Amino acid sequence: MPHINKSSKIALSGIGVLIAMVLICVAILLTFDWNRAKPWLNARVSDATGRPFAINGDLALSWQRQGQYGGWRDWIPWPYLVAHELQLGNPDWMQAAAPGQPRTNMAELKELTFSLNPWALLQKKIVIPTLTLDGPTLVLVRDKDGKNNWTFQQNQASAWQLELQQLVLRKGAVQLTDAVRKLDLKADISTLEQSVDSYGIGWQASGSFNGAPVKGAGKAGAVLSLQNQTLPYPLQAEVQVGKTHIALQGTLTKPSQLAALDLRLKLAGASMAQLYPLTGIVLPETPPFATEGRLHGTLNSRGGDWIYEKFSGKMGSSDLAGTLEYRSKNPPDQPRPLLKGTVTSKLLQFADLAPLIGADSNASKARRDAPPLQPADKVLPVEPFKTERWDSIDADVQFSGNKILRGKNLPIDTLSTTLHLRDGVLALEPLNFGIAGGHLTSQIRLDGRGHPLKAQIKMSARHLKLKQLLPTLPQMKTSFGELNGDASLSGTGNSVATILGSSNGEVKALMDQGTISKFLLEEMGLNIGNVVLTKLFGDKQVEINCMASDFAVTDGLMQARTFIVDTAESSITVSGQVNLKQERLDLTINPENKRLRVITLRSPLYVRGSFKQPDVSVDKGVLALRAGGVVALGVVAPVAAALLPLIDLGPGKDSPCAKLLSEVSSKPQAPPPGKKYRAKTDKSAAAK
Numbered sequence: 103m104p105h106i107n108k109s110s111k112i113a114l115s116g117i118g119v120l121i122a123m124v125l126i127c128v129a130i131l132l133t134f135d136w137n138r139a140k141p142w143l144n145a146r147v148s149d150a151t152g153r154p155f156a157i158n159g160d161l162a163l164s165w166q167r168q169g170q171y172g173g174w175r176d177w178i179p180w181p182y183l184v185a186h187e188l189q190l191g192n193p194d195w196m197q198a199a200a201p202g203q204p205r206t207n208m209a210e211l212k213e214l215t216f217s218l219n220p221w222a223l224l225q226k227k228i229v230i231p232t233l234t235l236d237g238p239t240l241v242l243v244r245d246k247d248g249k250n251n252w253t254f255q256q257n258q259a260s261a262w263q264l265e266l267q268q269l270v271l272r273k274g275a276v277q278l279t280d281a282v283r284k285l286d287l288k289a290d291i292s293t294l295e296q297s298v299d300s301y302g303i304g305w306q307a308s309g310s311f312n313g314a315p316v317k318g319a320g321k322a323g324a325v326l327s328l329q330n331q332t333l334p335y336p337l338q339a340e341v342q343v344g345k346t347h348i349a350l351q352g353t354l355t356k357p358s359q360l361a362a363l364d365l366r367l368k369l370a371g372a373s374m375a376q377l378y379p380l381t382g383i384v385l386p387e388t389p390p391f392a393t394e395g396r397l398h399g400t401l402n403s404r405g406g407d408w409i410y411e412k413f414s415g416k417m418g419s420s421d422l423a424g425t426l427e428y429r430s431k432n433p434p435d436q437p438r439p440l441l442k443g444t445v446t447s448k449l450l451q452f453a454d455l456a457p458l459i460g461a462d463s464n465a466s467k468a469r470r471d472a473p474p475l476q477p478a479d480k481v482l483p484v485e486p487f488k489t490e491r492w493d494s495i496d497a498d499v500q501f502s503g504n505k506i507l508r509g510k511n512l513p514i515d516t517l518s519t520t521l522h523l524r525d526g527v528l529a530l531e532p533l534n535f536g537i538a539g540g541h542l543t544s545q546i547r548l549d550g551r552g553h554p555l556k557a558q559i560k561m562s563a564r565h566l567k568l569k570q571l572l573p574t575l576p577q578m579k580t581s582f583g584e585l586n587g588d589a590s591l592s593g594t595g596n597s598v599a600t601i602l603g604s605s606n607g608e609v610k611a612l613m614d615q616g617t618i619s620k621f622l623l624e625e626m627g628l629n630i631g632n633v634v635l636t637k638l639f640g641d642k643q644v645e646i647n648c649m650a651s652d653f654a655v656t657d658g659l660m661q662a663r664t665f666i667v668d669t670a671e672s673s674i675t676v677s678g679q680v681n682l683k684q685e686r687l688d689l690t691i692n693p694e695n696k697r698l699r700v701i702t703l704r705s706p707l708y709v710r711g712s713f714k715q716p717d718v719s720v721d722k723g724v725l726a727l728r729a730g731g732v733v734a735l736g737v738v739a740p741v742a743a744a745l746l747p748l749i750d751l752g753p754g755k756d757s758p759c760a761k762l763l764s765e766v767s768s769k770p771q772a773p774p775p776g777k778k779y780r781a782k783t784d785k786s787a788a789a790k
Contacts, residue, residue, distance in 0.1 A: 136161045136162060136163050137160065137161050139161070140156075140157045140161055143157065143161075144156050144157060147190075151190065151254050152193065152254060153190060153191045153192060153193050153194075153208070153254075154189075154190070154191035154205070155188075155189070155190050155191070156188070156189050157185050157186075157187070157188050158186075158187040158188070158189065159185065159186025159187030159188075160184075160185075160186045161183075161184075161185050161186075162183070162184050162185075163181055163182070163183050163184075164181075164182045164184075165179035165180065165181060165182065166179055166180055166182045166217065167179050167180070178220065180217050180218060180219065180220060181217065181218045181220065182215075182216075182217045182218075183214075183215070183216055183217070183218070184213065184214070184215050185213070185214045185215075186212065186213050186214075187211075187212065188209075188210070188211040188214055189207045189209065189210045189211070190207060190208050190209040190210075191205060191206075191207050191208060192205070192206055192207065192208045192241075192243075192251050193251055195249060196243065196251055206241065207241065208240065208241055208242070208251050208252070209238065209239065209240050209241075210238070210239045211235060211236070211237065211238050211239070212236050212237030212238075213234075213235075213236040213237065214233075214234070214235060214236075215233075215234040215236070216230045216231075216232065216233045216234065217230065217231055217232065218230060219231065222265075226263065227263045227265055228263070228265065229265045229267070230265070230266050230267065231267050231268060232267065232268040232269075232270060232325075233266055233268070233269050233270070234270040234272070235269070235270070235271050235272065235274065236272040236273070236274075237272065237273055237274055238271070238274035238275075238291075239274060239275050239276075240274075240275070240276045240277065241277045241279075242276070242277065242278045242279070242280075243278075243279050243280075244279070244280045244281060244282055245281050245282075246281040246282065248282055268325055268326065269325070269326040270324065270325050270326075271291060271303055271326070272291075272293050272303075273291060273292055273293055274290075274291045275288065275289065275290050275291065276288070276289045276291070277289075278309075283311070283312070283379070284310075284311065284312045284313065285309070285310070285311050285312075286309045286310050286311075287307055287308070287309035287310075287311070287316060288307065288308060288309055289305050289306065289307035290305065290306050290307075291303055291304075291305045292304050292305070292306075293324075294321065294324075300323055300336045301321035301322060301323060301324070301336055301338065302322070302323055302324020302325065303321065303322050303323075303324060304319070304320070304321045304322075305319065305320055305321075305322070306318070306319045307319070307341070311343050311344075311379070311380075312344075312379050314343055314344030314345075315342075315343075315344065316341065316342070316343050316344075317341070317342050318339060318340055318341030318342060318348075319339070319340060320337070320338050320339030320340065320341075321336070321337075321338045321339075322335070322336065322337055322338070323335045323336045323337075333355065334353035334354070334355050335353060335354045335355065336352075336353055337350065337351070337352055337353065337354055337365070338350070338351045339351075343380065344371075344376065344471075345371050345372040345376065345471065346369070346370070346371035346372070346376055346377065346380065347368075347369070347370040347371065348367075348368070348369060348380075349367070349368040350365045350366065350367050350368070350397070351365065351366050352364045352365030352366055352397075353365075362398075362400060363397070363398060363399060363400070363401065364396070364397075364398040365396070365397045365398070366394070366395075366396060366397075367394070367395060367396070367397040367410065368392070368393070368394045369391075369392070369393050369394075369415075370390075370391065370392035370393075371390070371391060372390050372469055372470045372471060373387050373388050373389070373390070373391070373457065373470035373471070373472075374386060374387070374388045374391055374417075375387045375388070375470075375488070376470070376471070378491060382439070382494065382495070383428065383439075383441055383495060384441075384491045384492065384494060384495050384497070384523070386457075386458045387457040387458060387460070387470060387472065388417050388418070388454070388457055388458070388470075389417055389418030389419075389454050389457060389462070389466065389469075389470070390417075390418065390469065390470070391415065391416060391417045391418070391422070392415045392416050393413045393414065393415030393416075393422060394413060394414060394415055395410050395411055395412055395413025395414065395425075396409075396410070396411045396412060396413075397409070397410050397411075398411065399428075406428075406430050407427075407428065407429050407430060408427070408428045409425065409426070409427045409428075410425065410426045410427075410428075410443075411425050412424075412425055413425070413426075417447075417454055418451055418453070418454035419451040419453075419454060419507070420447050420449060420450045420451045420454045420503075420507075421447055421448055421449055421450075422445060422446075422447055423445070423446055423447075423448075424443060424444050424445035424446055425443050425444060426441060426442070426443035426445070426499070427441070427442050427443050428440070428441050429442075436496075438493070438494065438495055438496050438525075439494075439495045439496070440495070440496045440497070440498070441495055441496070441497040441498075441499065442497065442498040442499060443499055443500075444499070444500045444501075445499060445500070445501045445502075446501070446502050446503075446504065447501075447502070447503045447504065448504050448505065449504075449505055449507055450503030450504075450505065450506050450507065450517065451506075451507045451508075452506050452507065452508035452509075452512060452514060453508070455517075457470065457472075459483050459485075459598050460472075460475075460476070460483035460484065460485025460486075460597060460598065461483040461598070463476075464476055467485070472485060479712060479714050479715075480599065480685060480713075480714065481685060481713040481714055482597075482598050482599035482602055482603070482682070482685060482713075483597060483598040483599060484597050484598075484599045484600075485597060486596040486597050487548070487550065487555060487596055487597065489526070489548075489550030489553075489555055489596065490550075492523060492526045492527075492528060492550040493525065493526035493550075493551070495523065496523055496524050496525075497521060497522065497523035498520070498521070498522055498523075499520070499521045500518075500519075500520050500521075501517075501518070501519050501520075501521065502516075502517065502518040502519075503516060503517035503518070504516065513537055513538040513539075513570045513571055514535050514536065514537045515535075515536040515537065516534075516535065516536035517534070517535055517536075518532075518534045519532065519533040519534065520532070525551070526549070526550045526551040527547065527548070527549050527550065527551065528547070528548045528550060529545075529546065529547045529548070530544070530545070530546040531545045531546070531547070532544065532545055533545070533546055537563075537566060538566040538567050538570040538571040538585075539565065539566065539567035539570045540563065540564050540565030540566040540567065540584065540585075541563075541564055541565070542561060542562070542563045542564075542566075543561070543562045543564075544559065544560060544561040544562070545558075545559075545560045545561075546558070546559050546560075549775070553596070554594045554595050554596050554600065555594065555595060555596050555601070556592075556593075556594050556775035557591075557592065557593050557594065557595070557601045557605075557775060558591075558592050558775060559589070559590070559591045559592070559593075559605075560588075560589070560590050560591075561587075561588065561589045561590075562587075562588050563585065563586055563587045563588070563611070564586055565584045565586065566584060566585040566586070567583075567584060568583045568584070568585060568613075571585065583613055584613065585611060585612075585613050585649075586611070586612060586613070587609075587610060587611035587612070588610055588770050589607070589608070589609045589610070589770055590607045590608055590770040590771055591605045591606065591607035591609070591655060592605065592606055592607055592773060592774060592775040592777070593605035593606065593658075593775060594775050602658060602682045602683075603658040603682050603683035603684075604657060604658055604683070605655055605657075605658055605682060606655055606656055606657065606773050606777065606778050607655050607770060607771065607773070608652070608653065608654055608655060608770030608771055609651075609652075609653040609655060609660065609770060610651065610652050610653070610770050611649075611650075611651045612648065612649060612650040612651070613648065613649040647668045647669060648666075648667075648668050649666070649667045649668070650664055650665070650666055651664065651665040651666075651676075652664040652665070653665075653680075655682075656778055657683070657778055658681065658682040658683035659679055659680075659681055659682070659683070660679060660680040660681075660682060661679045662676055662677055662678055662679065662689070665677070672693060672694065673693075673694050674691060674692065674693050674694070675691075675692045675694075676689055676690070676691050676692075677689070677690050677692070678690050678709075685712055685713040685714070686710075686711070686712055686713075687709050687710055687711055687712070687713070687716055688709075688710055689708070689709040689710070690706050690707070690708055690709075691706060691707040691708075691709065692706050692707075693707065707719075
């Protein structure tokens with residue numbers, strides 16, 4: 103037997119003691135009643151979270167081999183913890199807000215199960231491969247001041263790192279009460295035991311959002327991988343919020359960062375403006391809409407970057423298609439989110455644009471939950487713009503209507519515009535219409551940074567064909583000639599009616615050497631007898647030497663400084679005013695024949711009354727005449743006249759109307775918004 107010296111004996115004894123200690127520790131771990139550790143665990147978690155925590159049920163620890171590394175490490179078992187009946191209370195401020203009421207819990211859990219990677223502890227990492235929550239109940243609350251119960255107190259930075267790799271959720275419930283977003287929602291979560299697809303849990307929700315009822319249902323994957331960068335987590339949902347319907351189906355990857363969301367998204371509702379509380383994106387008032395497209399992007403601390411790609415759908419009776427991109431704010435270069443993109447309509451129903459400015463009917467307003475503000479006796483829209491939302495986002499969106507479907511009396515063919523929204527200032531630059539064989543180019547700026555809104559409007563009409571301008575009048579079909587014009591207006595107010603009712607500037611229009619239906623002129627009152635002859639034997643053309651109109655606009659009052667139609671046979675002058683604020687007409691039309699006629703009408707023709715119900719009459723004792731031709735010259739339709747102003751290419755110096763046209767050949771001017779227009783001094787100048 104070999105001799106063992108004293109030092110060896112001591113070493114062997116030490117090893118034996120160490121092995122014995124390990125065996126004792128293992129025996130203690132295997133036999134220890136972990137329920138005795140609950141008070142210590144409860145205290146530590148309560149200190150870490152700043153709120154009461156308790157394990158009220160059984161706490162047990164077992165050991166399981168994982169078999170995922172290979173080699174000797176697979177023989178080392180991992181701890182496997184199971185805890186029953188857990189509860190986590192609310193912060194003290196919630197208890198103080200409800201004195202005398204029993205303390206409520208933020209979370210309650212029937213069973214918590216997780217394993218722990220012992221090898222990661224050597225690197226000061228707490229790695230939990232899978233955390234299973236069975237029967238969780240969460241009550242999430244945020245008050246009107248923004249304080250919430252799901253934000254935990256921040257302790258000093260720890261050298262230890264927590265890594266949760268997978269989350270498994272079984273039957274439970276979530277209740278969310280958010281006073282900031284006016285959300286009160288309850289969702290029940292159930293386990294799908296025999297799902298034939300990749301979904302493992304289902305949910306149903308109900309409640310209210312911003313006063314509107316909410317209901318919905320959906321499915322999600324059974325296991326949420328929080329570490330795998332590529333494994334897709336399936337999502338499917340249908341939610342109804344008031345009149346807005348949302349349906350989505352797709353996947354989420356990198357869920358620990360809430361990134362790489364890729365969904366097929368369907369949206370439908372009474373108006374696109376109603377998406378603002380849900381998305382924070384300012385969209386215009388529209389008729390009922392429905393769109394479908396691909397939504398993909400990432401959610402970050404600034405809000406996220408998203409693309410609604412190649413969507414298509416309907417807005418009222420119009421089709422829509424395009425791509426919109428949302429980029430979250432990135433201070434200081436971009437203080438607000440940015441929405442940009444392109445939207446097109448192959449067939450655009452012009453009436454579907456009416457809600458944008460509140461010009462739709464009260465019945466249409468009711469369908470999109472807007473109050474029926476439009477008075478029955480008013481033409482100009484009174485619905486206010488929602489300028490308080492304009493500073494929440496910037497926008498650069500191009501829109502085009504390739505073909506416009508409209509009523510027979512509206513000669514508009516195409517529409518294109520670029521919408522810019524910057525720092526609360528909305529600009530349509532340019533806003534172009536194809537109209538009456540010509541084009542109408544305009545620039546509109548609405549400054550919503552103050553109250554009331556400040557507006558600037560510039561318009562230029564070119565090559566508007568007379569026979570297309572009033573297509574419902576048969577007599578115009580044989581007319582030719584072009585109308586040109588310019589307008590410059592500024593005003594203040596929060597609706598179309600108040601802006602035009604306070605507007606200042608100039609409106610000018612002219613036509614040089616065209617022809618127009620003689621019957622149309624006769625209808626205006628040049629000669630009653632010839633009206634009868636024309637009806638019996640047909641129509642002829644009248645050559646127009648020139649037509650010129652010049653209105654000064656002061657505080658919503660359009661004063662006719664010059665309005666003359668000169669032909670080879672007759673001369674027509676118009677005087678008076680159009681009150682945009684009161685929507686009243688007060689015009690006098692003086693026809694004067696240059697030749698002797700069988701029956702001549704020398705009495706003036708009066709156009710008075712409201713925009714809604716204009717009245718055309720003559721002096722007492724003279725038969726009333728039809729006023730269809732007056733409309734052709736923009737007299738009974740002053741709003742249309744304001745949109746068809748002055749040509750910038752006057753006639754040659756030898757034109758018989760050169761002097762007349764030179765009086766209105768200068769570009770119209772408008773003062774800054776809020777300043778009154780000071781008309782030139784002449785006998786027909788606008789009233790100060």
